[in-house]
Amino acid sequence: MRTLTEHQDAALALAAPLPPVEVGLADALGLVAAQDVVADAPLPRWDNSAMDGFAVRAADVEPASPDTPVTLRVLDDAPAGAPSSATVEPGTAIRIMTGAPLPAGADAVVPVEQTDAVFPQVTPTVRIRAGVPRAMHVRRAGEDARPGDVVVARGTLIGAPQVGAVASVGRDRLSVHRRPRVAVVATGDELVAPGEPPAHGQLPDSNSWLLAAAVREAGADPVRLGPLPDDPDALLGALARLDDDPTIDAVVTSGGVSAGAFDVVKAALAGTGVEFVAVAVQPGKPQGLGRLPAGTPLFALPGNPVSVYTSFEVFVRPALLRMRGVDVADVRRTEVVATTDDGWRSPAGRAQLMPVRFVAPDRVRRATDGGSGSHLATRLALVEGLAVVPADVDEVAAGDVLRVLRVRT
Ligand SMILES: Nc1nc2c(c(=O)[nH]1)N[C@H]1C(S)=C(S)[C@@H](COP(=O)(O)OP(=O)(O)OC[C@H]3O[C@@H](n4cnc5c(N)ncnc54)[C@H](O)[C@@H]3O)O[C@H]1N2
Numbered sequence: 001m002r003t004l005t006e007h008q009d010a011a012l013a014l015a016a017p018l019p020p021v022e023v024g025l026a027d028a029l030g031l032v033a034a035q036d037v038v039a040d041a042p043l044p045r046w047d048n049s050a051m052d053g054f055a056v057r058a059a060d061v062e063p064a065s066p067d068t069p070v071t072l073r074v075l076d077d078a079p080a081g082a083p084s085s086a087t088v089e090p091g092t093a094i095r096i097m098t099g100a101p102l103p104a105g106a107d108a109v110v111p112v113e114q115t116d117a118v119f120p121q122v123t124p125t126v127r128i129r130a131g132v133p134r135a136m137h138v139r140r141a142g143e144d145a146r147p148g149d150v151v152v153a154r155g156t157l158i159g160a161p162q163v164g165a166v167a168s169v170g171r172d173r174l175s176v177h178r179r180p181r182v183a184v185v186a187t188g189d190e191l192v193a194p195g196e197p198p199a200h201g202q203l204p205d206s207n208s209w210l211l212a213a214a215v216r217e218a219g220a221d222p223v224r225l226g227p228l229p230d231d232p233d234a235l236l237g238a239l240a241r242l243d244d245d246p247t248i249d250a251v252v253t254s255g256g257v258s259a260g261a262f263d264v265v266k267a268a269l270a271g272t273g274v275e276f277v278a279v280a281v282q283p284g285k286p287q288g289l290g291r292l293p294a295g296t297p298l299f300a301l302p303g304n305p306v307s308v309y310t311s312f313e314v315f316v317r318p319a320l321l322r323m324r325g326v327d328v329a330d331v332r333r334t335e336v337v338a339t340t341d342d343g344w345r346s347p348a349g350r351a352q353l354m355p356v357r358f359v360a361p362d363r364v365r366r367a368t369d370g371g372s373g374s375h376l377a378t379r380l381a382l383v384e385g386l387a388v389v390p391a392d393v394d395e396v397a398a399g400d401v402l403r404v405l406r407v408r409t
């Protein structure tokens with residue numbers, strides 16, 4: 001049997017960052033920068049005021065105090081966006097607002113609170129009640145970024161602060177890795193669409209909905225198909241169409257990969273570039289992995305709903321993140337160490353991925369209170385983490401300390 005880590009490595013090896021595309025700022029959120037975004041001018045562009053007040057020469061106001069105020073003649077007004085072209089000469093000041101360029105001759109700003117001025121009134125003179133040292137309340141040109149500085153590095157996931165940083169250097173477009181489009185295919189004659197009444201022996205297809213949502217949560221666009229019947233020819237035809245579609249970057253199937261007499265995915269893909277292996281993990285032992293004939297990566301996951309979920313988490317999600325351009329070191333879930341409040345059995349010789357919920361930041365319980373069965377689909381609604389029980393442990397006891405992959409934050 002293949003180890004969990006070996007199969008994770010094999011799954012990740014199918015993925016490479018998708019080619020870069022240029023997008024506008026409105027479409028960049030959640031994508032990964034494919035090139036550095038570089039400042040081409042200093043930021044701020046010019047020395048400017050950090051306060052609403054008066055631009056002065058520090059030497060003029062140095063002796064000012066509440067008892068010995070210094071009176072300056074107000075030459076001009078400098079609101080943000082309408083710089084003053086006047087020069088501050090000895091004995092003068094320019095009324096200035098936050099963000100306005102510092103006028104020539106001035107080397108400091110006195111906040112309005114340290115004067116007798118009452119904004120918005122305009123007065124010909126101002127009494128300054130406190131001295132300020134040179135450069136006080138002045139934001140220097142280039143102190144945020146200098147020309148050539150990288151403001152968003154290649155490989156960075158674009159969130160709101162990064163969108164702001166790109167816009168602040170005056171760029172409205174950037175190069176990002178394309179968002180993967182991932183086809184999700186459920187197989188099984190027993191499946192009906194959620195909302196349709198199931199006959200005896202039938203059940204709602206939950207996997208394709210879970211997978212489509214998981215694909216979206218992983219930052220990719222899902223294309224949901226099926227459920228398809230247990231007919232290898234029909235499945236092969238559907239997979240061939242997906243493989244030939246240049247907009248589809250990966251295919252994920254559910255079901256039909258174990259040892260049954262009607263295991264359609266295995267039957268359809270036997271002898272192709274997809275290999276079917278047993279992985280030493282529970283749930284999720286039977287797995288298919290490889291490339292369709294035209295090269296599209298295919299992840300064939302087992303049909304049990306909990307197996308589908310845990311398999312997506314540890315095998316498919318990291319590969320999709322890699323396609324998005326996320327660094328290999330960052331494609332896995334954050335791991336925490338937690339003590340379990342309950343105990344359970346784990347299969348000897350197989351690692352176990354136990355769905356858990358957090359009862360405290362460092363304490364977990366099973367999400368599936370009824371047991372560890374991979375059919376307990378509704379219990380998944382409680383999952384916040386996957387506790388990883390090592391392959392050489394066959395019993396977990398309350399009080400044991402486990403590694404837990406945080407799947408919900
Ligand atoms: N003789 C053996 N039998 C089984 C083995 C084995 O090694 N030898 N492995 C077991 C394990 S472990 C798993 S996991 C399952 C995997 O089976 P398949 O991938 O072939 O999946 P199916 O048989 O198609 O379905 C399994 C189970 O899941 C339900 N299912 C399937 N698709 C959906 C869906 N879209 N939505 C909701 N539920 C779904 C299906 O009805 C079955 O109950 O095999 C074991 N057997």
Ligand code: MOO
Nearest residue numbers: 283284285307374
């Ligand atoms: O490994 Mo199966 O995936 O136990 O349910």
